[in-house]
Amino acid sequence: MLTRMPLxxxxxxxxxxxxxxxxxxxxxxxxxxxxxxxxxAFGLAATSAGFTFVQATACSAxxxxxxxxxxxxxxxxGSGNLAAALVATGVVNLRYLLxxxxxxxxxxxxxxWHQVLLAHTLTDETFAVNIxxxxxxxxxxxxxxxxxxxxxxxxxxxTALGAAAGSAIGDPSKWGxxxxxxxxxxxxxxxxxxxxxxxxxxxxxxxxxxALSAWLPxxxxxxxxxxxxxxxxxxxxx
Amino acid sequence: MSPTLAWGLILGMAxxxxxxxxxxxxxxxxxxxxDVVHLWLGYIPVTVMAAIVATQVLRPGGQWMLVPDNPxxxxxxxxxxxxxxxRSFFGAIVVGILSFLALRYLLG
Numbered sequence: 041m042l043t044r045m046p047l048x049x050x051x052x053x054x055x056x057x058x059x060x061x062x063x064x065x066x067x068x069x070x071x072x073x074x075x076x077x078x079x080x081a082f083g084l085a086a087t088s089a090g091f092t093f094v095q096a097t098a099c100s101a102x103x104x105x106x107x108x109x110x111x112x113x114x115x116x117x118g119s120g121n122l123a124a125a126l127v128a129t130g131v132v133n134l135r136y137l138l139x140x141x142x143x144x145x146x147x148x149x150x151x152x153w154h155q156v157l158l159a160h161t162l163t164d165e166t167f168a169v170n171i172x173x174x175x176x177x178x179x180x181x182x183x184x185x186x187x188x189x190x191x192x193x194x195x196x197x198x199t200a201l202g203a204a205a206g207s208a209i210g211d212p213s214k215w216g217x218x219x220x221x222x223x224x225x226x227x228x229x230x231x232x233x234x235x236x237x238x239x240x241x242x243x244x245x246x247x248x249x250x251a252l253s254a255w256l257p258x259x260x261x262x263x264x265x266x267x268x269x270x271x272x273x274x275x276x277x278x
Numbered sequence: 279m280s281p282t283l284a285w286g287l288i289l290g291m292a293x294x295x296x297x298x299x300x301x302x303x304x305x306x307x308x309x310x311x312x313d314v315v316h317l318w319l320g321y322i323p324v325t326v327m328a329a330i331v332a333t334q335v336l337r338p339g340g341q342w343m344l345v346p347d348n349p350x351x352x353x354x355x356x357x358x359x360x361x362x363x364x365r366s367f368f369g370a371i372v373v374g375i376l377s378f379l380a381l382r383y384l385l386g
Contacts, residue, residue, distance in 0.1 A: 071367075073371070090284070091279065091284055092284075095281075095284045095285070098288055099288045102291075102292040103292050108291065108295065109291065112291050116284075117279065120283070122286050122287060125287055126287070126291065129294060129295070130298065133294070133298050135326055135330075136299045137298055139323075139326070140300065140303045141302035141303075141319060141322075142319045142320075142322045142323060144302055144303045144305075144307040145306070145316065147303055148307050155300065156296075156300060158303070159299040159300035159304075160300075167323070168323060168327065216376075216379045219350065219378035220371065220375060222331065222334045222374075223353075223354075223357045223370060223371045223374030224367070224371060225327060225331045226331055226354050226358050226361070226370070227357065227361040227374075228327050229324070229327040229328055229358075230358050230361045230362050232323050232327055238321070241325050241328075242324045242325060242327070243328065245325035245326070245329045246328045246331070247332075248329070249329035249330075249333050250332050250333065250336060250337070253333055261329070262333060266329045267325075269328075269329075270319075270325045
């Protein structure tokens with residue numbers, strides 16, 4: 041008599057995918073905890089600028105670009121010029137071109153649809169966590185999806201809460217939200233510096249970006265400083 | 279704000295950001311890159327993060343802010359130290375924000 045036998049392949053695969061997703065979600069948990077309050081600050085800023093609750097929440101769900109969203113909404117509210125606001129947010133997010141290129145060799149065998157999903161959840165924080173994990177040889181597409189998904193939930197949920205609470209929260213800066221993103225970046229940076237040459241590369245990029253900030257607007261100093269420092273380090277033999 | 283403008287911004291930003299993030303992945307993930315390109319890309323995470331941190335803590339809000347009146351710069355020290363020794367993002371961020379609040383209060 042035939043009994044319903046589970047396919048061994050499928051049975052092995054399902055828990056593996058789930059455990060990889062969960063592992064990614066665990067890696068991304070600190071990002072979730074930072075995105076909640078900063079997302080709430082965005083929800084508040086967006087509703088103050090005239091966005092509805094649905095618009096603010098949809099913006100975070102569809103765009104997922106911290107500083108880019110703040111700048112886009114502020115630019116639109118200030119000028120009423122849609123094209124200018126889109127250019128402003130595009131310039132702020134240029135660094136994602138570099139992140140995307142850096143991540144690309146690790147996504148060689150990932151199906152196209154999954155590349156789109158991972159591209160959508162590519163942020164400074166998910167990038168740093170995933171690239172560090174990839175260098176340890178552990179990151180793969182489902183763990184990266186877990187990192188991206190929990191970050192996306194934190195950012196969207198935070199925005200919804202901020203937009204719903206509105207002015208009841210008061211000024212979010214009184215809770216120290218201003219330092220949440222810098223603190224996250226500092227930890228991510230410390231995690232990136234594992235060798236002397238990385239320290240030198242980072243110091244060079246920092247000095248370049250600060251020097252250029254007198255002349256270049258927006259995120260251009262960061263992009264140009266990072267590219268220049270990476271090029272110098274590649275050209276100078278160790 | 280008119281619904282047309284708001285949705286125009288949301289959808290426009292969604293398309294812009296997805297294109298910026300997807301194009302390099304879609305274009306080069308299947309290619310064999312020369313070693314020199316891998317070497318160059320290997321420096322990108324640390325150089326971008328360092329450039330972001332430097333501008334955020336020394337030029338918060340786009341203006342120079344130097345010691346001893348800069349709570350961003352001073353609070354970055356305990357944040358970095360806690361992360362270096364504990365490897366805990368959460369611990370580093372909590373200590374960072376608490377230090378920032380204390381410093382901002384003390385510095386006026």
